[in-house]
Amino acid sequence: MYFKLAMQNVKKSFKDYMIYFLTLAFSICLFYSFNSFQAQQAVMDLSKGQADIIDSVMLIMKILSVFVAVVLGFLVIYANNFLIKRRKKELGLYTLLGMPKARISRILVYETFIVGLLSLAVGLLSGFFVSQLLTVITANLFEVKLHYAFIFSFDAMLLTVIAFALIFLVIMVFNTLILNRYKLIDLIHADQKHEMLKIKNIYVSIILFVLSVLILGYTYHYALTQGINALNHLEIIAPLGILGTILFFMSLAGFLLRFVQSSKSLYYRKLNMFVLRQINASVNSNFLSMSIVCIMLLFSIGALATGSNLNRTINNALLNTTPYDYTLSSYIVDETQLSDFSNIAELLQLNPETIKSESFVHEYQSDIKIKTYQKQIEALLGTANDTFYEQSLEVISLSEFNELRRQYELDPIALNDQECYVFTSVEMLKELIDEIITQEQELKLYGKSLKIQNTDYEMINLGTSAGTGTAALAVVVNDNVIPKNTPLSSVYWNVTLSERTDISNFQDDMTDKITAFNDTADANQQPRLNSYSSVTAEYVKENSKGLSVVMTYIGLYLGLIFLMASAVILALQQLSQASDNKQRYLILNKLGAEKRMVNQSIFFQLSIYFFIPLLLAIVHSVVGIQVVNSIVVAFGRSDLFMASLITGGIILLIYGAYFFITYAGYKNILAKK
Amino acid sequence: MTPILEVANIEKYYGNKGNLTKAVDRVSFQVETGEFIGIMGPSGSGKTTLLNCIATIDTVTSGHIRINNKDITALKKNSLSQFRREELGFIFQDFNLLDTLTAYENIALALTIQKKKPSEIKQQVMSVAKKLDIVDVLQKYPYQMSGGQKQRVASARALVTNPSLILADEPTGALDSKSSRALLDSIERLNEEYQATILMVTHDAFTASYAKRILFIKDGRIFNELIRGNDTRKAFFNRIIEVETLLGGDSSNVL
Numbered sequence: 001m002y003f004k005l006a007m008q009n010v011k012k013s014f015k016d017y018m019i020y021f022l023t024l025a026f027s028i029c030l031f032y033s034f035n036s037f038q039a040q041q042a043v044m045d046l047s048k049g050q051a052d053i054i055d056s057v058m059l060i061m062k063i064l065s066v067f068v069a070v071v072l073g074f075l076v077i078y079a080n081n082f083l084i085k086r087r088k089k090e091l092g093l094y095t096l097l098g099m100p101k102a103r104i105s106r107i108l109v110y111e112t113f114i115v116g117l118l119s120l121a122v123g124l125l126s127g128f129f130v131s132q133l134l135t136v137i138t139a140n141l142f143e144v145k146l147h148y149a150f151i152f153s154f155d156a157m158l159l160t161v162i163a164f165a166l167i168f169l170v171i172m173v174f175n176t177l178i179l180n181r182y183k184l185i186d187l188i189h190a191d192q193k194h195e196m197l198k199i200k201n202i203y204v205s206i207i208l209f210v211l212s213v214l215i216l217g218y219t220y221h222y223a224l225t226q227g228i229n230a231l232n233h234l235e236i237i238a239p240l241g242i243l244g245t246i247l248f249f250m251s252l253a254g255f256l257l258r259f260v261q262s263s264k265s266l267y268y269r270k271l272n273m274f275v276l277r278q279i280n281a282s283v284n285s286n287f288l289s290m291s292i293v294c295i296m297l298l299f300s301i302g303a304l305a306t307g308s309n310l311n312r313t314i315n316n317a318l319l320n321t322t323p324y325d326y327t328l329s330s331y332i333v334d335e336t337q338l339s340d341f342s343n344i345a346e347l348l349q350l351n352p353e354t355i356k357s358e359s360f361v362h363e364y365q366s367d368i369k370i371k372t373y374q375k376q377i378e379a380l381l382g383t384a385n386d387t388f389y390e391q392s393l394e395v396i397s398l399s400e401f402n403e404l405r406r407q408y409e410l411d412p413i414a415l416n417d418q419e420c421y422v423f424t425s426v427e428m429l430k431e432l433i434d435e436i437i438t439q440e441q442e443l444k445l446y447g448k449s450l451k452i453q454n455t456d457y458e459m460i461n462l463g464t465s466a467g468t469g470t471a472a473l474a475v476v477v478n479d480n481v482i483p484k485n486t487p488l489s490s491v492y493w494n495v496t497l498s499e500r501t502d503i504s505n506f507q508d509d510m511t512d513k514i515t516a517f518n519d520t521a522d523a524n525q526q527p528r529l530n531s532y533s534s535v536t537a538e539y540v541k542e543n544s545k546g547l548s549v550v551m552t553y554i555g556l557y558l559g560l561i562f563l564m565a566s567a568v569i570l571a572l573q574q575l576s577q578a579s580d581n582k583q584r585y586l587i588l589n590k591l592g593a594e595k596r597m598v599n600q601s602i603f604f605q606l607s608i609y610f611f612i613p614l615l616l617a618i619v620h621s622v623v624g625i626q627v628v629n630s631i632v633v634a635f636g637r638s639d640l641f642m643a644s645l646i647t648g649g650i651i652l653l654i655y656g657a658y659f660f661i662t663y664a665g666y667k668n669i670l671a672k673k
Numbered sequence: 674m675t676p677i678l679e680v681a682n683i684e685k686y687y688g689n690k691g692n693l694t695k696a697v698d699r700v701s702f703q704v705e706t707g708e709f710i711g712i713m714g715p716s717g718s719g720k721t722t723l724l725n726c727i728a729t730i731d732t733v734t735s736g737h738i739r740i741n742n743k744d745i746t747a748l749k750k751n752s753l754s755q756f757r758r759e760e761l762g763f764i765f766q767d768f769n770l771l772d773t774l775t776a777y778e779n780i781a782l783a784l785t786i787q788k789k790k791p792s793e794i795k796q797q798v799m800s801v802a803k804k805l806d807i808v809d810v811l812q813k814y815p816y817q818m819s820g821g822q823k824q825r826v827a828s829a830r831a832l833v834t835n836p837s838l839i840l841a842d843e844p845t846g847a848l849d850s851k852s853s854r855a856l857l858d859s860i861e862r863l864n865e866e867y868q869a870t871i872l873m874v875t876h877d878a879f880t881a882s883y884a885k886r887i888l889f890i891k892d893g894r895i896f897n898e899l900i901r902g903n904d905t906r907k908a909f910f911n912r913i914i915e916v917e918t919l920l921g922g923d924s925s926n927v928l
Contacts, residue, residue, distance in 0.1 A: 264791045277774050592787075
């Protein structure tokens with residue numbers, strides 16, 4: 001009998017349950033999808049390295065899922081609390097009729113069970129489909145072929161069921177506790193409680209609003225001028241940003257009211273006055289949640305944008321950092337090091353058949369120390385270490401440089417003996433080079449004045465490397481400008497491998513060969529290889545792919561969860577206020593306000609609650625992403641436009657869905673007698 | 674003179690075939706322009722149902738209600754709210770002022786709902802506020818006002834749109850006797866000086882004595898009608914008490 005009663009209750013208050021149900025189903029869907037990576041491997045041609053990456057993604061997702069489950073747990077409890085509140089009177093009636101509390105909580109347990117089961121089914125089902133989509137995304141990220149087949153991860157399902165069973169268990173206990181706390185008189189008179197109105201001084205709001213804008217403006221300015229260093233000053237930026245945000249929402253209603261009041265024709269237009277007063281009256285119970293939502297949205301936007309941006313950035317950068325199949329480079333410090341690479345293949349006892357072609361790049365030291373540009377560099381990078389400043393501008397011969405350009409499929413450049421060409425392959429130093437090119441006429445090198453010939457340059461690398469760019473401040477000069485016996489700074493041995501070579505094991509082979517070479521060199525007291533880098537293009541690609549895949553999924557997962565959480569908090573808060581505001585809307589109705597006009601006012605009111613936090617979060621994140629971007633450029637050029645498009649689309653879809661459900665629910669609550 | 678309100682043989686049934694309640698049972702009457710009519714009856718007599726039907730808040734089962742020659746029983750939902758805001762003014766027992774708005778804004782709200790030009794609003798609100806003597810409370814919020822002031826603000830809101838008919842439902846129900854008297858004095862003045870047509874529902878004989886004509890309702894039917902004529906209010910009050918006794922109202926149900 002109780003089960004039947006519970007069944008009817010769920011059916012009857014289906015519209016109330018809608019938000020609760022949607023939130024649960026959506027959480028379950030995300031939870032399943034982001035834990036289903038194991039199954040994805042089956043339908044893709046992954047190399048061993050890529051499979052390792054998937055394994056680490058899985059591990060990270062599992063750890064994140066614990067955190068996410070806790071967040072979702074709180075969210076579900078919050079939603080559940082809202083439902084109980086909505087039904088206080090009904091529960092009071094059961095008590096009044098003499099039903100023991102244990103039985104009432106049994107009804108609630110059944111109800112939770114029914115809704116939980118239903119949302120589990122819907123959530124898992126949609127999770128199956130979303131995980132197919134994720135498989136396509138993964139295949140895309142790895143740029144591997146997909147043998148399309150429906151995937152199902154039993155592990156993920158088990159994990160989801162266990163996590164949500166736990167959450168439901170907590171709710172059941174919670175409901176019983178809550179029920180025992182209520183007094184009958186409160187339950188029966190639940191809908192008669194009125195919030196005590198306290199009208200605050202509007203001028204205080206205006207002062208606070210101006211203050212909040214000033215604080216935020218200062219914080220933005222500070223963050224932007226710090227650039228890449230901003231992350232080191234989070235202890236200043238974060239509290240200021242939070243303070244500014246809270247003050248903003250605290251004073252927003254009052255400010256809006258005063259602002260619109262100054263235009264009589266706007267204020268006394270339809271129900272504008274009513275809506276603004278309404279918002280102003282409930283600001284005390286809303287400003288904190290709006291601030292929290294705004295900050296969560298900021299995280300969400302940041303995570304989504306970084307997630308969708310990093311992969312693209314890295315892909316672009318990869319083309320640039322991997323010109324050759326394999327590069328062995330060495331940074332020359334002293335004479336104990338091997339600096340003559342001309343017969344390196346032979347020295348390392350490498351089978352000549354593995355090499356299709358080889359080329360060298362020599363970087364020479366010059367008499368211009370990097371310290372010369374210390375000020376500009378500090379402005380761009382923050383502090384750099386002393387050894388970096390002690391290095392000199394790197395000089396490269398024209399013939400080797402043009403050979404490199406040929407590999408990049410660029411036209412060769414021409415220089416005479418009085419000219420030089422300045423460039424960098426480090427994105428973060430771009431501004432400095434631009435400054436040198438445009439403002440300095442010439443450089444003094446090896447006792448000669450060389451005119452800077454170029455006004456622009458391509459950011460090419462001297463060889464394949466896993467780092468962020470091989471040439472920091474590089475100058476290309478005609479071969480005969482470099483005096484004989486100029487000390488070397490570094491040497492690059494760039495190799496294109498023949499088709500017969502086993503590329504995936506090549507790097508490991510080389511490491512073994514280099515170790516063997518160094519052992520013999522030490523024994524014979526001959527120059528050895530020190531501070532060298534030995535990488536294949538494949539290794540670099542897989543490594544950064546791994547980073548990008550991990551970051552993309554963390555971004556998507558956390559971004560979606562935060563987005564949903566903020567939408568749910570707003571939706572529930574507005575819906576619970578809808579019942580409190582019912583009396584007011586009833587008066588409007590009695591005064592003869594058209595339904596359309598009332599609906600417009602609800603729409604207007606909800607828009608303010610939903611979209612102003614979003615708007616401020618977007619402004620925050622534009623600044624935030626600028627800062628983050630200065631770090632992302634470390635991986636190469638980033639494509640912000642595409643990232644914002646994807647992020648915007650996702651937010652519009654999810655946030656918009658919650659907005660419209662809230663709007664429908666709000667109207668529904670007001671329409672109920 | 675044409676009647677502003679014409680109630681013709683209306684019925685309002687609740688329930689279903691097996692258990693039918695006739696809340697209003699074939700009631701007919703007319704109200705002329707500038708009249709101040711009271712409707713009296715004990716609880717459950719159907720007077721509030723009757724008022725709700727006239728107010729277009731509820732619909733009748735059969736019969737017709739014409740206000741200003743418009744048959745409101747034939748109007749559609751959307752035109753009903755338009756009719757309500759243009760032709761009717763309401764004064765409720767519990768004031769129904771919006772606690773978030775100042776007195777001025779509460780009165781102005783009735784005009785903004787009518788989509789009146791913002792430039793006209795101020796002048797109209799001030800003029801009605803003068804009539805009801807509430808100019809000095811206009812900037813206050815409902816929680817800062819006394820019950821009498823609140824009800825006068827509510828009256829001003831009802832009046833500001835220049836409605837054909839003002840409907841008052843137990844307007845003194847939540848007031849002490851001093852405030853009641855002050856409110857009724859101003860309602861009377863609205864009727865006499867500004868020719869406002871007022872239909873007031875009450876179960877209180879003293880409140881009813883301010884009306885010019887009274888309809889008594891019992892079990893959904895009109896039971897009696899009293900016309901004040903040239904009586905003083907006190908004499909009229911005594912006649913009301915007599916009818917109430919006859920009606921078996923408040924005290925005489927005890928047998």
